[in-house]
Amino acid sequence: MHILSQRCIIAVVSTLRYSIVVCAGVLLHQAALGQPATSAPTQLVAIGVSPNQVNLRWAASLGNVARYDVFRNGVQVGSPTGTGWQTATGTATAYSDVGLTPGAVYTYTVKAIDKAGNLSAASAAATATTLPAMAVPNPGAIKPFYTCVTNYFVAKTGNGNPGDGSSARPWPSITAAINFLGAQGGAHGGVCVNVGPGTYTESVNGGAISGRSDTPTGYFVLRSTTPHGAIIQLPQGSANYTDGISFVHASYIVIDGFELIGSNSPPDIGGSGIVVMGNQSGNSKTYCPDTAQSHHIRIFNNISHGWGGSGIGTVCTDYYDVEGNVVYGTANTSIWGVSAINTYEPLALDGNSWSASTMDSSRAQFHYVIRNNVAYNNAEVSIGANTHYDGNGIQLDTFNIYPDNNYHPYLQKTLVENNLSFDNGGGGIVTGGSGASYVTIRNNTAFSNFLDAQNPTGGGADISITGFVSSHDNVVVNNIAVANPAAASRNVAFADDSFGRSSAPNANEIWMNNLSFNGIAGQPSVRFSNTTATFTAANGNLLGVDPRFVKTLSGDFSLLSASPAIGAGTTAYGVASQDLAGNPRTTNGKVDMGAYQYSSITAPASPPAR
Numbered sequence: 001m002h003i004l005s006q007r008c009i010i011a012v013v014s015t016l017r018y019s020i021v022v023c024a025g026v027l028l029h030q031a032a033l034g035q036p037a038t039s040a041p042t043q044l045v046a047i048g049v050s051p052n053q054v055n056l057r058w059a060a061s062l063g064n065v066a067r068y069d070v071f072r073n074g075v076q077v078g079s080p081t082g083t084g085w086q087t088a089t090g091t092a093t094a095y096s097d098v099g100l101t102p103g104a105v106y107t108y109t110v111k112a113i114d115k116a117g118n119l120s121a122a123s124a125a126a127t128a129t130t131l132p133a134m135a136v137p138n139p140g141a142i143k144p145f146y147t148c149v150t151n152y153f154v155a156k157t158g159n160g161n162p163g164d165g166s167s168a169r170p171w172p173s174i175t176a177a178i179n180f181l182g183a184q185g186g187a188h189g190g191v192c193v194n195v196g197p198g199t200y201t202e203s204v205n206g207g208a209i210s211g212r213s214d215t216p217t218g219y220f221v222l223r224s225t226t227p228h229g230a231i232i233q234l235p236q237g238s239a240n241y242t243d244g245i246s247f248v249h250a251s252y253i254v255i256d257g258f259e260l261i262g263s264n265s266p267p268d269i270g271g272s273g274i275v276v277m278g279n280q281s282g283n284s285k286t287y288c289p290d291t292a293q294s295h296h297i298r299i300f301n302n303i304s305h306g307w308g309g310s311g312i313g314t315v316c317t318d319y320y321d322v323e324g325n326v327v328y329g330t331a332n333t334s335i336w337g338v339s340a341i342n343t344y345e346p347l348a349l350d351g352n353s354w355s356a357s358t359m360d361s362s363r364a365q366f367h368y369v370i371r372n373n374v375a376y377n378n379a380e381v382s383i384g385a386n387t388h389y390d391g392n393g394i395q396l397d398t399f400n401i402y403p404d405n406n407y408h409p410y411l412q413k414t415l416v417e418n419n420l421s422f423d424n425g426g427g428g429i430v431t432g433g434s435g436a437s438y439v440t441i442r443n444n445t446a447f448s449n450f451l452d453a454q455n456p457t458g459g460g461a462d463i464s465i466t467g468f469v470s471s472h473d474n475v476v477v478n479n480i481a482v483a484n485p486a487a488a489s490r491n492v493a494f495a496d497d498s499f500g501r502s503s504a505p506n507a508n509e510i511w512m513n514n515l516s517f518n519g520i521a522g523q524p525s526v527r528f529s530n531t532t533a534t535f536t537a538a539n540g541n542l543l544g545v546d547p548r549f550v551k552t553l554s555g556d557f558s559l560l561s562a563s564p565a566i567g568a569g570t571t572a573y574g575v576a577s578q579d580l581a582g583n584p585r586t587t588n589g590k591v592d593m594g595a596y597q598y599s600s601i602t603a604p605a606s607p608p609a610r
Contacts, residue, residue, distance in 0.1 A: 038063030038114040040121040041093070046128035049487045050423040051102035052377055054128045055453040056095045061112035061120055070095045071109045071122070078382070080454055094453035096425065098332075098381055102133035132553055139372040139418075140582020141227065142300040142324035145358045146254055147216040149190030152177055154230075156198030170196065174204045174222070174232070181220075187212040189252065192221040197229035203238060203271075204245045211252025214296050214319070214355040224257035228303050231259045238268040244304070246272075249279035249294055256300045262307035262330070269333035269382075273304030278316025278347060293347040295319045302326075308333035310342040311378070318349040318412065321359070321369045328374075331391045331425075332381040339395035339426060340378035341370060346399060346410040362574055366440070367412035370394055370419065372580050379425025379452050388454040393421030393446070394429045399436035400469045414439040418580045420557055420595050421445070421462075425452035428462040428481065431474075435467020435498065435506070440475045440573065443585070445557050445595040447549075448484040450491050459490025461527065463514075465506060470498040470530075472507045476514060478569035480547045480594035483518040483525050493517060493525040496533050509533035513540035513570040515547050515593050540570060547594065558596040565593035 043059040056070060067079050080092035100106065106129075109122040153170035154177050162176060163169040171177050177193045189212025204222075211220040222245070224230035232244045244260035247253055253276070260273035276299075279292035297314065298321040304311035311327030314320055320343065327340040346368060354364040363369050375393035394416060400409040416439065421428035428446025431439065446462035462481035465471050481493035493516035498506045511533055518525035524543040526535045535541055548563035550556040558581075559565055569575075569591035576585045580595040587599040 038065055038112045038118060038120040041068060041110040041112055041123040044108065044110055044123045044126040046106070046108050046126035047486060048128040048130045049451045049484065050377065050448070051131045051133050052098060052100050053379070053423070053451060054097045054100060054106055054108070054130060055451065055487055056097065056108055056110070056126070057453060058093050058110055058123060060093050063112070063120075064114045065112050066115040067113050068093065068095075069111050069113060070097065071111070072097060072106055092454060096379065096381070096451065096453045098379060100130050102130055105129050138326060139324045139374055139580050140578065142372065144256065144300075145216060146192075146219045146221055147190065148192035148221065149217050150192070152180075152191070152193050153196070154193060155196035156200075173202055174200055175202050178204060178206055178209065181209055182207060188220040189213060189218040192223060194223060194225050195230040195258070196225050199231045199233050201233045201235050203234060203242050204232060206245065206247040206250060206253070208249045209247070210250045211296075213252060215357055219252045219254045219296075219298070221254040221256065223254070227257050227301060228259045230257070231261060233261045234263045234268065234271060236263060238263065238271065240267050241270040241309070242268045243271045243275045243309070244273045244307070246274075247276045247294060247297075249292060250276065250297070251294060252296045254298045254300065255302065257302065259303040260307075261305060269308040270335065271307055272309035272313045272338075273307045273311045273327070273330065274299055274302065275310065275313045275315070276317055277314070292316065293318050293349055295349045297321070300324050305329040307331075310338045311340045311375070313338065313342040313344070315344045316347045318347055319354065319367050320346070322373060323369065323371045324373065326374045328377045331378045333383060335383050335386055337380065337383065337386065337390040339390050339392035339397075340375040340424065341373060341394045342397060343368065343370070343395065344397045346412070348410060348412050351412070360577065362576060363415060365413055366415035368414035369417075371415065371417045371576070372578075373419045375419070375421045376423045380454075387456055388425070388452050390432065391425030391452055392427045392430045392432065393424045393449060394419060395426070396431045396436045396439060398433040399431065399439075400434040400467065400471065409437060411438060415442065416440070416444065417442045417576055418578075418595050419444045420580060422447035422449060422557075423451065424449045426450060426455070427460050427464055430461075430464045431467055431471060433467055434469040435465065435471035437472045437474060439465075441477075441479060442475070442573065443478040443569065443576065443579070443591070443593070443595060444480075446479070446481045447552065447557065448482060448487070451484065451487045453488070455488075457490065459488035459492070461492050461495035463493070464495040464497070465509060466495055466497045466499070468499055470504040470506050471509070473509075474506075475510045475573050477510070477512045477573050478514065478591060478593050480515045480565055481517075482547065483516075485518050491518070492527045494535060495527045496531040496535075497527070497529045498531060506531035506533060510573070511535045511539060511541065512573070513568060513593060515542040515545055515565050515568070517544060517546055520544065521546065540568070542568065542593075557594070559592060559594065559598045561598070563598065566598045567592060569593050
């Protein structure tokens with residue numbers, strides 16, 4: 001940060017794409033007879049941190065301030081909530097303006113309101129430009145492992161009404177198929193519900209409908225006949241916490257190839273695109289009974305956006321496989337604090353592994369697999385009076401402890417691999433809440449996360465192992481993380497920390513062959529505290545090194561031929577067969593850092609509009 005004068009502050013931003021900061025002068029409003037008793041806010045700074053978001057920060061007003069109102073181009077757009085960047089009185093002095101147009105210029109002012117309702121004069125104006133739009137690569141399609149024995153059909157057009165589920169007389173809605181199968185009872189292994197192209201304005205509640213076994217013919221499959229052709233649109237006016245697709249206490253389920261669009265507005269502010277839950281008791285002391293989990297859940301090739309809750313979420317599950325999905329514009333309004341791909345309180349079914357007939361050997365040992373997904377532009381926006389702590393791209397939440405605060409850790413293995421996570425309000429890939437153990441975070445790319453100005457920590461990490469209970473036996477290898485210090489000065493690429501009610505440090509953590517960067521060559525951009533782990537060049541890590549992406553402004557996070565990440569990974573802790581684009585993961589036996597293998601680059605498919 002370079003201070004030009006006492007009346008003006010401007011950020012000098014690095015060589016990457018977060019580049020626009022405009023400063024505003026100081027304007028003090030002296031109270032006088034007949035004028036408001038609260039001074040105008042000062043030192044307003046506006047920063048374009050993504051194609052759709054501007055962050056604002058300002059100095060507190062003098063007086064008995066109750067709140068601040070933020071104005072964009074002369075129109076009030078909101079007031080800060082929570083306690084982020086708070087003053088001594090607890091009033092937040094930062095705001096994230098989201099949902100903006102890429103490459104557009106916006107002018108902001110802020111006014112203070114005192115507890116008597118008096119409005120101050122406006123601050124001096126600050127102007128910012130959002131970053132240009134970018135084309136986000138879709139992940140390579142995950143090929144189905146399952147086999148359909150019995151097929152039913154749903155279509156927007158058909159000869160039958162209401163239909164019988166045949167190809168000649170398809171059902172007109174997905175709910176009709178679910179109701180039919182639910183009435184039949186029993187397991188539905190090998191049953192595929194094939195949904196034709198078109199928009200289905202409904203919420204699909206699958207209940208406890210289940211398959212039969214972890215075999216190719218053992219799963220119940222709900223799939224779009226063409227990739228993203230079947231669109232599930234949440235009905236306007238839906239009750240709060242109405243989801244796109246939901247299952248409770250179900251097993252052996254595949255959800256494949258849908259686009260799910262939420263309303264992200266009242267009354268439904270907490271609904272998720274896809275959510276699978278165990279049979280919760282409603283009593284925090286027995287939140288998820290030990291035999292009530294959902295399990296063997298596989299979510300492939302979906303696009304989920306516009307949800308107040310998670311794009312894809314799970315509670316009290318085991319054997320959970322999320323691959324090839326794109327999630328954006330979610331986690332905006334849920335008061336519970338969620339993330340784009342959110343896994344909460346896993347519950348182990350057993351200590352076995354996936355069947356070799358449905359999962360390749362490189363992943364079968366991991367009960368949780370989150371792989372080949374893209375998560376971007378997810379952030380908490382309006383979550384009532386609650387503090388902003390989430391809005392992450394991928395979060396492993398409460399893996400070490402139950403909500404009743406008794407230690408009951410999830411000790412099965414988890415794999416987070418080949419994901420791209422960027423421009424999120426929270427972190428890119430995080431272990432949140434109570435931390436996590438036995439997690440492998442391998443070959444991911446995280447870029448310019450932790451953009452939420454109302455997060456009270458004042459900055460976080462793109463990839464982190466943190467929590468209020470100590471974590472252990474985690475492996476973090478072959479990742480690229482690029483921090484955005486222009487959004488928050490404490491932002492770093494990687495973090496490892498144990499804090500809160502457990503004073504024990506994180507232990508047996510392996511950090512090898514990762515690349516960190518914050519736009520300034522040579523700065524490590526790591527924060528390790530209360531951990532036995534180290535992040536050193538001796539372990540193959542590249543500290544403060546530009547990864548040399550092809551073109552981040554257009555959303556291309558593949559590697560240039562001169563990238564130092566090429567061939568700099570390690571195969572010592574396992575390696576996937578394919579990269580995020582669906583191409584071979586190794587070249588001549590060597591693996592690159594990040595989600596993309598250099599020699600495997602192919603042109604990405606066109607993404608959904610941002």
